[in-house]
Amino acid sequence: MTGIDRREFTKLAGGVGITSLASSTFGTFAIAQGAAKVVIVGGGAGGATVAHYLKREEPKLEVTLIEANPIYSSSFFSNLYLGGFRSFESLNHDYSGLEQVGVQFVRDYATNVDPVARTVKTQSGGTFAYDRLVLSPGIDMKYDAVEGYSREAAVMMPHAYNTDGEQKRLLKSQLEAMPEGGTVLILPPDNPFRCPPGPYERVCMIAHFLKTRKPRSKLIVLDPKKAFSKQAVIMEAIERYYADIVEMNLSNEIDSFAVVRVDPKTREVETRDGQKWKGDVVNLIPPQRAGEIAIKAGCAEGDWCPIKPESFRSAKVENIYVIGDASIAVDMPKSAFSANSQAKVVVADILADLAGREKFPPRFRNTCWSMVGPDNSVKIGANYTPQDGKLVASGAFISQPGEGDEVRKQNLAESIAWYDSITADMFAKRAM
Ligand SMILES: Cc1cc2nc3c(=O)[nH]c(=O)nc-3n(C[C@H](O)[C@H](O)[C@H](O)COP(=O)(O)OP(=O)(O)OC[C@H]3O[C@@H](n4cnc5c(N)ncnc54)[C@H](O)[C@@H]3O)c2cc1C
Structure with missing residues (x-):
C-alpha cells in the first residue's frame, strides 16, 4: 500500500x-x-x-x-x-x-x-x-483469571491496555523509576485479545526505552502462546536492536509461560509450569x-x-x-x-x-x-x-x-x- x-x-x-x-x-x-x-x-x-x-x-x-x-x-x-x-x-x-x-x-x-x-x-x-x-x-479485564491480580493490584502491576490514561502513566513512571540494571516482565494474554500485535510492539518500545535510558536492564517476556502476530518481523527487530535486552519465552511442549499467580507487593509471578519470576516492573496484560x-x-x-x-x-x-x-x-x-x-x-x-x-x-x-x-x-x-x-x-x-x-x-x-x-x-x- x-x-x-x-x-x-x-x-x-x-x-x-x-x-x-x-x-x-x-x-x-x-x-x-x-x-x-x-x-x-x-x-x-x-x-x-x-x-x-x-x-x-x-x-x-x-x-x-x-x-x-x-x-x-x-x-x-x-x-x-x-x-x-x-x-x-x-x-x-x-x-x-x-x-x-x-x-x-x-x-x-x-x-x-x-x-x-x-x-x-x-x-x-x-x-x-x-x-x-x-x-x-x-x-x-478478567482480573480474576490470575490469582492475586485485581483492579487494585493493577496499580502495582499495570496492564496499561485500555483507555485509562492513568494506567499508561503508571507503567511509564514505574519504568522511569526503575533502577539501572533492573528487570521488566511483560506478560501477554492468550488469544483472543485486543490488538494481537500490541504486546509485541510494546516489547520493542519498552526495550528501546531501556536501551536508551537504562542499557544494563533486562526485559523478559512470558507468553502463554506458541506464536504471535507479525512474529517474523518483530523477532527480526528484537535481534537487530535489542538482542542484549530482550528474552522471549514462548510456551512450548515442556514449558507453559501462562501466568497463574502473582504477588503484587513483591512483584513476583508464577507460571503454569511452576517457575517463579520477579520483576522490578511487571506489565501484566490479563485475559479480556x-x-x-x-x-x-x-x-x-x-x-x-x-x-x-x-x-x-x-x-x-x-x-x-x-x-x-x-x-x-x-x-x-x-x-x-x-x-x-x-x-x-x-x-x-x-x-x-x-x-x-x-x-x-x-x-x-x-x-x-x-x-x-x-x-x-x-x-x-x-x-x-x-x-x-x-x-x-x-x-x-x-x-x-x-x-x-x-x-x-x-x-x-x-x-x-x-x-x-x-x-x-x-x-x-x-x-x-
Ligand atoms: C497497546 C495497544 C496498542 C494498540 N495499537 C493499535 C494500532 O496500532 N492500531 C489499531 O487499529 N488498534 C490498536 N489497538 C487496539 C485499539 O485500541 C482497540 O481495538 C480499539 O480502541 C477498539 O475500539 P472500541 O470502540 O471497541 O473500544 P475503545 O476504543 O476502548 O472504546 C470503548 C469506550 O467505551 C467506554 N465505555 C465502556 N463501557 C462503558 C459504559 N458502560 N458506559 C459508558 N462508557 C463506557 C470506555 O470508556 C471507552 O472510551 C491497540 C491497543 C492497545 C492496548
Whole structure:
C-alpha cells in the first residue's frame, strides 16, 4: 500500500461507502419526521465514529453518545509513548468536536439495557430511549483469571491496555523509576485479545526505552502462546536492536509461560509450569472479555458478542449492534482500524433500515502498524467480506523480514498519518 492521507483513509476505512448511499437514502428518510433515536454506548474507535457519521449524514437523527470519561486516551500509539516517541498529551482527545456537530454527549456510565422497553440506564439515574442501540464498550479485564491480580493490584502491576490514561502513566513512571540494571516482565494474554500485535510492539518500545535510558536492564517476556502476530518481523527487530535486552519465552511442549499467580507487593509471578519470576516492573496484560454493558444487554456468548457479519447487528438481541473489540468477528482482529470500519457499515445499515431502503454488501478493512525501532514500522492487513455467516479475508498483506529501511520508514509515516486521520474521523475534528 502506498502512503495514506486523510482522504485515502476515509476511502479505505469507509466500508460500503457511506457517501454513495447518501444520495439514494437520505432524501427519503422515513422515520426522520419523528426524529429516530440512536443511542451509542462507548465513545471510542467504534462508538465515536458511529456518532460522528450518523449526525453528519442525517442531522435530523437524535444521536446520544454515552461515555464514561471526558477524555479518550487512545490505546493505539500508547506503546510509542512508553518508548519515548510520543507525548502522553498526544494520545488524549475530547468530545467537543462531536458536540459541535450535534451529538448529545452524556458523560456517564451505562449500567443497564432493557431490550424490550428499548432503554439504557446510567449510573447517575438517566434513562435513554432508543430505536437503535450501538454498543462499542471495548474490553473489560478478567482480573480474576490470575490469582492475586485485581483492579487494585493493577496499580502495582499495570496492564496499561485500555483507555485509562492513568494506567499508561503508571507503567511509564514505574519504568522511569526503575533502577539501572533492573528487570521488566511483560506478560501477554492468550488469544483472543485486543490488538494481537500490541504486546509485541510494546516489547520493542519498552526495550528501546531501556536501551536508551537504562542499557544494563533486562526485559523478559512470558507468553502463554506458541506464536504471535507479525512474529517474523518483530523477532527480526528484537535481534537487530535489542538482542542484549530482550528474552522471549514462548510456551512450548515442556514449558507453559501462562501466568497463574502473582504477588503484587513483591512483584513476583508464577507460571503454569511452576517457575517463579520477579520483576522490578511487571506489565501484566490479563485475559479480556467484552465490556460489561454488552454482557448485561444479553449480547454475549461466553466472553464476546457474536454478530451478523453483514451488519454487525447482535446475533442475539434485536435492535442492538455490537462493534469493536466487544464483538467477535472471528478472523477480523480487534483493532481501532477494524472498529472504525465496522462503525461505517453500521451507520449505513441503520440509515438504510430506518428509511426502509435497499442495503448494499459491506466491505470491511483492517491495517495495523507496529513501531519496532527508530524509523521502523511493520504492518499487517486485509479486506473482509461476509460469506456464509462469516467474515472472509482477502487481499491480505504483511511486512516481510529483510525489507529495506526506506519501506519501514514509509510505514511509519503512513501510521502517523493514519493516527491523525482516524482520530479526526472519530472525534469530528476539523481538517488540520
Ligand atoms: C497497546 C495497544 C496498542 C494498540 N495499537 C493499535 C494500532 O496500532 N492500531 C489499531 O487499529 N488498534 C490498536 N489497538 C487496539 C485499539 O485500541 C482497540 O481495538 C480499539 O480502541 C477498539 O475500539 P472500541 O470502540 O471497541 O473500544 P475503545 O476504543 O476502548 O472504546 C470503548 C469506550 O467505551 C467506554 N465505555 C465502556 N463501557 C462503558 C459504559 N458502560 N458506559 C459508558 N462508557 C463506557 C470506555 O470508556 C471507552 O472510551 C491497540 C491497543 C492497545 C492496548
